[in-house]
Amino acid sequence: MVRHCDSIATLVFEKSIRSYPGQFVMLNVFDYEEIPLSLSSPNSVTVKAVGETTRALVNFKGGEIVGIRGPFGRPFSYSKRALIVAGGIGIAPLRYLYHWLRERNAEVTVFYGARSKEELVFLDEFEEVHVSTDDGSYGYRGNVIQLLIKENVDFNDFERVYCCGPPIMLKSLYELLNKKKILKRAEFSVERYMRCGIGLCGSCVLENGLRVCREGPVFRGDELTF
Amino acid sequence: MVRHCDSIATLVFEKSIRSYPGQFVMLNVFDYEEIPLSLSSPNSVTVKAVGETTRALVNFKGGEIVGIRGPFGRPFSYSKRALIVAGGIGIAPLRYLYHWLRERNAEVTVFYGARSKEELVFLDEFEEVHVSTDDGSYGYRGNVIQLLIKENVDFNDFERVYCCGPPIMLKSLYELLNKKKILKRAEFSVERYMRCGIGLCGSCVLENGLRVCREGPVFRGDELTF
Amino acid sequence: MLEVELSNLRLRNPIMLASGILGSHAGSLNRIAEHAGAVVTKSVGLEGREGYKNPCVISWECGILNAVGLASPPAKEFARELKMFNGACPLIVSFFGSNPEEFAELVKIFDFANAFELNLSCPHAKGLGLEIGRDFDLVYEIIRAVKRNTDKPVFAKVSANLDYVELAKVCESAKADGIVAINTVRGMAIDIVSKRPILSNVSGGVSGKAIKPIALKCVWDIYEEVSIPVIGCGGISNWKDVVEFALAGARAVQIGSAFYYSYDVIKNILEGLESYLRINGVSFDELVGLAHKR
């Protein structure tokens, strides 16, 4: 258990899970509910309290037993020169990705936006990181897409753009990358309500019929519509 | 289909079965019954008509469809200098063994007894073979155990003795080898009524609890009692 | 070679999507409709249902275990979703309900569907599904009520957890157009670390390979006793399974849990099935019930 702030915590498992960055597990919080959570490393998930179950998780003391199914889903792919764009708790899978890429000698630039300084987690783990906060309590005041534009990032410097964050942010980035015609080089980690996590119940299908739990959660930009 | 005589035939399958000599298959003769049969080569069984089902099999024309489960059971083991002792239709698995050993550069001596000349099958396939018939129509008149004794075979010339044949013959050989104290170097292929062929129904268990279909059909001499 | 007829419903092939799998959104139905002979939606009732908490679906060694609890939006909302169906194959809407009036009302709401399936067999919802299927008089009334409101085929999906042959006869006498056999079989799993049932609902329904021989037997038995079409469902994962079910008497089959292995399972099945039919020189229709003849 690492408590980052009142509402965000990282739960470290006793055992590592053979997995790739971008994959998720179905984590059963006994007496509450089983929920999908992206891995923030091979042996952890990083959770923000938004409902009853995530609140219970964030309040764990350590030593609790949870049920885990997985890992499930299609992970991020490798690239040599990577741009990571994270919004809020979307940092969780991208943090796993960051270390995974760095261990494989990729150059990685991180753009990371959160609501406030308090909710910025793992910040000290990134070598090159550009930060924004909605309230301006740290780095640029505004959202991370505005920061990308302000810093006039040349997307051609990067082989691939990786993105995870709230829907509104994914949508803005999607539109930006669409304009630049590089959706094919972008990977979005998408969130949807899930029941089974294994491609059967159909709770998480996108409008085009793709299943977030199987064909996703990581999609190439050109597989998506917003 | 190779018809050896009125009562014995070899059925050749369209496909070879990955197997070892001594193993058997459960062969389903539609409209009759499923019966256990030792393989006489990777793609054949050799059958003697003794009941309704085996009679139907022997009368096959070729091209019939049968159901096959298997191969099942523990096979014969390898040895460099082999003595094969076959009685009647017991030649079937031993013929498979003979060729298998020869291909692996073993020296193989065959003692083979049958009721009459007519019932001697595969005879021309063996390089060194000593033959007996009950009626004296070919080779020594008498049974194959008597022939072994008459020819004064020195069992110490052989690394292993392999045996398959009717119960009475197995019993005499067992007693002979027991006297010579070489039961450990002998392998007997044993027959029992079988239902499942996979170790569950218990039809084929020996007095000591071993299952002919799983721990057998090939047993080391010292695993048996007669 | 693959065409089949179920009452007045003509299918280009006999492979249908089973209810409860990927049937909540037009998106997945549209994708599956590209190859399927027909798609069956997730069961819907007049009112929406939350369903059970997660975990409600788990996979195990020989299949899937679920207790989703008939989670579904209200009928009118679901009807709007289904308006986005692409029509690449017939659409069959599955209903749950607790009385004839509810089922009859549902038929009206989904009048754009090509056929209807009545869920008389979901094993884990109180007062619905299997609990309705146990009351043969009620089943009769439900089917009559539905048939009065539509000319389209009405199929009844039955459970192996009751006397399905008797139930099938009741359905036939009520003029149902086919029997779908079977739904999931009651089952459960317990986690030996936390020492509790894994499903939030404690028990649920077993599907997948585990129930194939059980479903096959049900199809066989029903085929012997009724003359309306039997639609096989339960553990069918490949073309060989489809052939087995056809030989046992299934005029069509439904695929559910096998989507766990591949989203393309229906396409893969069709390829194998066509080869088998070609090699054997028969149409699918001619296979139906063949193993009963001696």
Add this chain to the structure above:
Amino acid sequence: MLEVELSNLRLRNPIMLASGILGSHAGSLNRIAEHAGAVVTKSVGLEGREGYKNPCVISWECGILNAVGLASPPAKEFARELKMFNGACPLIVSFFGSNPEEFAELVKIFDFANAFELNLSCPHAKGLGLEIGRDFDLVYEIIRAVKRNTDKPVFAKVSANLDYVELAKVCESAKADGIVAINTVRGMAIDIVSKRPILSNVSGGVSGKAIKPIALKCVWDIYEEVSIPVIGCGGISNWKDVVEFALAGARAVQIGSAFYYSYDVIKNILEGLESYLRINGVSFDELVGLAHKR
């Protein structure tokens, strides 16, 4: 740690050999008795039965399918065979029959046994097994008749193919000493080359891993409704399965199809089970029914 009591029968461990598996000869029973808590013989009736032709047992992806048809020697002949049992653990003799008198007579012939199991559940023999189990009044009379002839424990083996909870209550009211749940589940398989059912009897009973979640649910349900011991049976292949069944309420378990994997399956289970109990600091007895408590 592993000792359990079933009525007045004390077992050194809860792992029993299931009826129908390797239970026809003293040879195999003697071997299995070295490790088992108890062994149950193959079911026997007053008269011998030929059983069905081969194939009567096949293995498939998720287990075994059989229709042996209660093949067995006459009771008196079988009693002679069982006199050679080594007594390394309690001997439970399983009976089939079609009326109370037959069962009562069988108890007398096997008076040397330590307990009896009544087969009310074999799914593929006409007028026996499951067909008897369906008639709850008859079951009551059978158990009463048997109990009048013996003081030893009498267990009733029930099927998942009927209302097993109601049946278990009937057995309890007739003073049975335990319920064994479950027997094989009705099922079948068809060969797609010859286009015929594989089993000579057409259909049979499914056992092995496939039916584990089904059996577990039955044990759970019966445990909730009766207070006599429940003995779990169905698809148990390893120590984890045993723990699941204990948590669901089984005071002992029976192993059958898993002998397909190894003759040493009971020994292997005991090793794993002991480790689990040690790590969790509980006796087997304390596990029983634990998953019902919240």
